[in-house]
Amino acid sequence: MTGHDGAGELRRLAHAVADLVVEHHLGLAASSPGSRATPEDLAGLDEPAPETPTPADAVLAQVTDQVLPYLLKADHPRSFAGVPSPADPVAAIADALATGLNLTTVNWSLAAGPSQVELLTARWLATALGMPAGSGGVFTSGGSTANLTAIAVARARLGAPAHDQVPTVYHGDQAHPGVGRALRVLGFTSGQIRVLPSDDDRLDPDTVRAAVTADRAAGRRPLVLIATAGTTNTGTVDPLAELARLCREERLWFHVDGAFGAAAALGTRGHTLLHGLSEADSITVDPHKWLFQPVGLGCLLLREPDALAATFHLRSDYLAAMHGREQSRDLGTSGIEFTRPCRAFRLWFTIKVRGLGALRQAVDHGLALARHLAARVRGRAEFELLTGPRLAVVCFTHRAAGNDAQAHQRISDLLLNPPRGFLLLPTRVRGRPCFRACTINPRTTEQDIDTLLDRIDELATATPPREPTGKARET
Numbered sequence: 001m002t003g004h005d006g007a008g009e010l011r012r013l014a015h016a017v018a019d020l021v022v023e024h025h026l027g028l029a030a031s032s033p034g035s036r037a038t039p040e041d042l043a044g045l046d047e048p049a050p051e052t053p054t055p056a057d058a059v060l061a062q063v064t065d066q067v068l069p070y071l072l073k074a075d076h077p078r079s080f081a082g083v084p085s086p087a088d089p090v091a092a093i094a095d096a097l098a099t100g101l102n103l104t105t106v107n108w109s110l111a112a113g114p115s116q117v118e119l120l121t122a123r124w125l126a127t128a129l130g131m132p133a134g135s136g137g138v139f140t141s142g143g144s145t146a147n148l149t150a151i152a153v154a155r156a157r158l159g160a161p162a163h164d165q166v167p168t169v170y171h172g173d174q175a176h177p178g179v180g181r182a183l184r185v186l187g188f189t190s191g192q193i194r195v196l197p198s199d200d201d202r203l204d205p206d207t208v209r210a211a212v213t214a215d216r217a218a219g220r221r222p223l224v225l226i227a228t229a230g231t232t233n234t235g236t237v238d239p240l241a242e243l244a245r246l247c248r249e250e251r252l253w254f255h256v257d258g259a260f261g262a263a264a265a266l267g268t269r270g271h272t273l274l275h276g277l278s279e280a281d282s283i284t285v286d287p288h289k290w291l292f293q294p295v296g297l298g299c300l301l302l303r304e305p306d307a308l309a310a311t312f313h314l315r316s317d318y319l320a321a322m323h324g325r326e327q328s329r330d331l332g333t334s335g336i337e338f339t340r341p342c343r344a345f346r347l348w349f350t351i352k353v354r355g356l357g358a359l360r361q362a363v364d365h366g367l368a369l370a371r372h373l374a375a376r377v378r379g380r381a382e383f384e385l386l387t388g389p390r391l392a393v394v395c396f397t398h399r400a401a402g403n404d405a406q407a408h409q410r411i412s413d414l415l416l417n418p419p420r421g422f423l424l425l426p427t428r429v430r431g432r433p434c435f436r437a438c439t440i441n442p443r444t445t446e447q448d449i450d451t452l453l454d455r456i457d458e459l460a461t462a463t464p465p466r467e468p469t470g471k472a473r474e475t
């Protein structure tokens, strides 16, 4: 296919794409963070796969007209929903290079450059989070797959239980729902999964110990505890140091899902908030969240990274020819993917170009913004603070919206309206409807936060409430 493309045409396409990427990043603050669409809005894309060529310019024009108006801009400075992905443009451009050169990391000896970049970057991350020397890991598509990988390693590492022992795993009721899904995918039945009630959103070590003791008495084999460093809903950190001790005493694998929050350990304040994190056997951290990478980059870090190859090794005549002497470094047999890209190239590039110090500052900025938001909420009588700041998450409500979930949803919809829309979604904290803001974007300013509160106040007290004016068409 590429043989038919002229070099000039390819260069033009590459430059046009590069311009689009750069314009996207430069224009973010002046644009809308997203819009809600209906299937009818996207009907223009619904066509049979064309048999004949379409000029690339025309395809790019269609992208601009019909795809880009409907982005969830997780990198937008006024996007506070979910856990945003405030991607650094340097990372995006590095990723274009990695994909453009088709960097694969299936096997160390034949793809040593990109493989070594991944292994090294995992070691950098482990060190940055305070893990002991020798720690390392594997990059994944995201936190869900990293958690799944961790549980698979833990199960393999702890060996087969006696035939009459039922392997049992533990996590709190505030764990990300992807943890339960990973356990189901790995074949754990509901009878093997203990979902423990939390106390103010945190796992209570006494509750964990009581469950483990009862299970042992019943002849079960407690395997893994999955704690959370930064729950998605409220940013709560489980008591990691206490849980680490408990796991050592009870011989449980201690996995910490820090997909959102572990990166906070890069800063001094966050390091204190995450005390005990470095004692985990394994940690999930998502660079596509608080390490400023475009979506598609999670990471599993382990104190003993050799456990990966021990769990996921493959054998075949065909592979024997591919392996060199450095088989233990083969990333295609260190996780659930075989053929895989050089996922971490963008993170390695970002750390090199920006310096780890800049990432630490950016992480601290997110924590400071959450403190600013909580302080402003506390200082205004019309608002009520429900939780936070916990890491970079604040949950709050406006008294005029009261306990009315629909009112919160309506205000959230109206906030999205151009020209200076905000993406802020409602949630519930202990049953109470409220707004939830995650403030990890380094481009978000205190002014953005103040304007957000003014805007909510305006919308909550307007009577009758204005209906949404439709989709934001601008990008």
Ligand SMILES: Cc1ncc(COP(=O)(O)O)c(C=O)c1O
Residues within 6 Å of the ligand: 082, 083, 141, 142, 143, 144, 145, 176, 178, 228, 230, 231, 232, 257, 258, 259, 260, 261, 286, 298
């Ligand atoms: C604590 C936590 N764990 C896991 C996940 C899932 O990560 P991903 O969406 O990268 O699969 C999330 C996503 O927000 C999260 O906040």
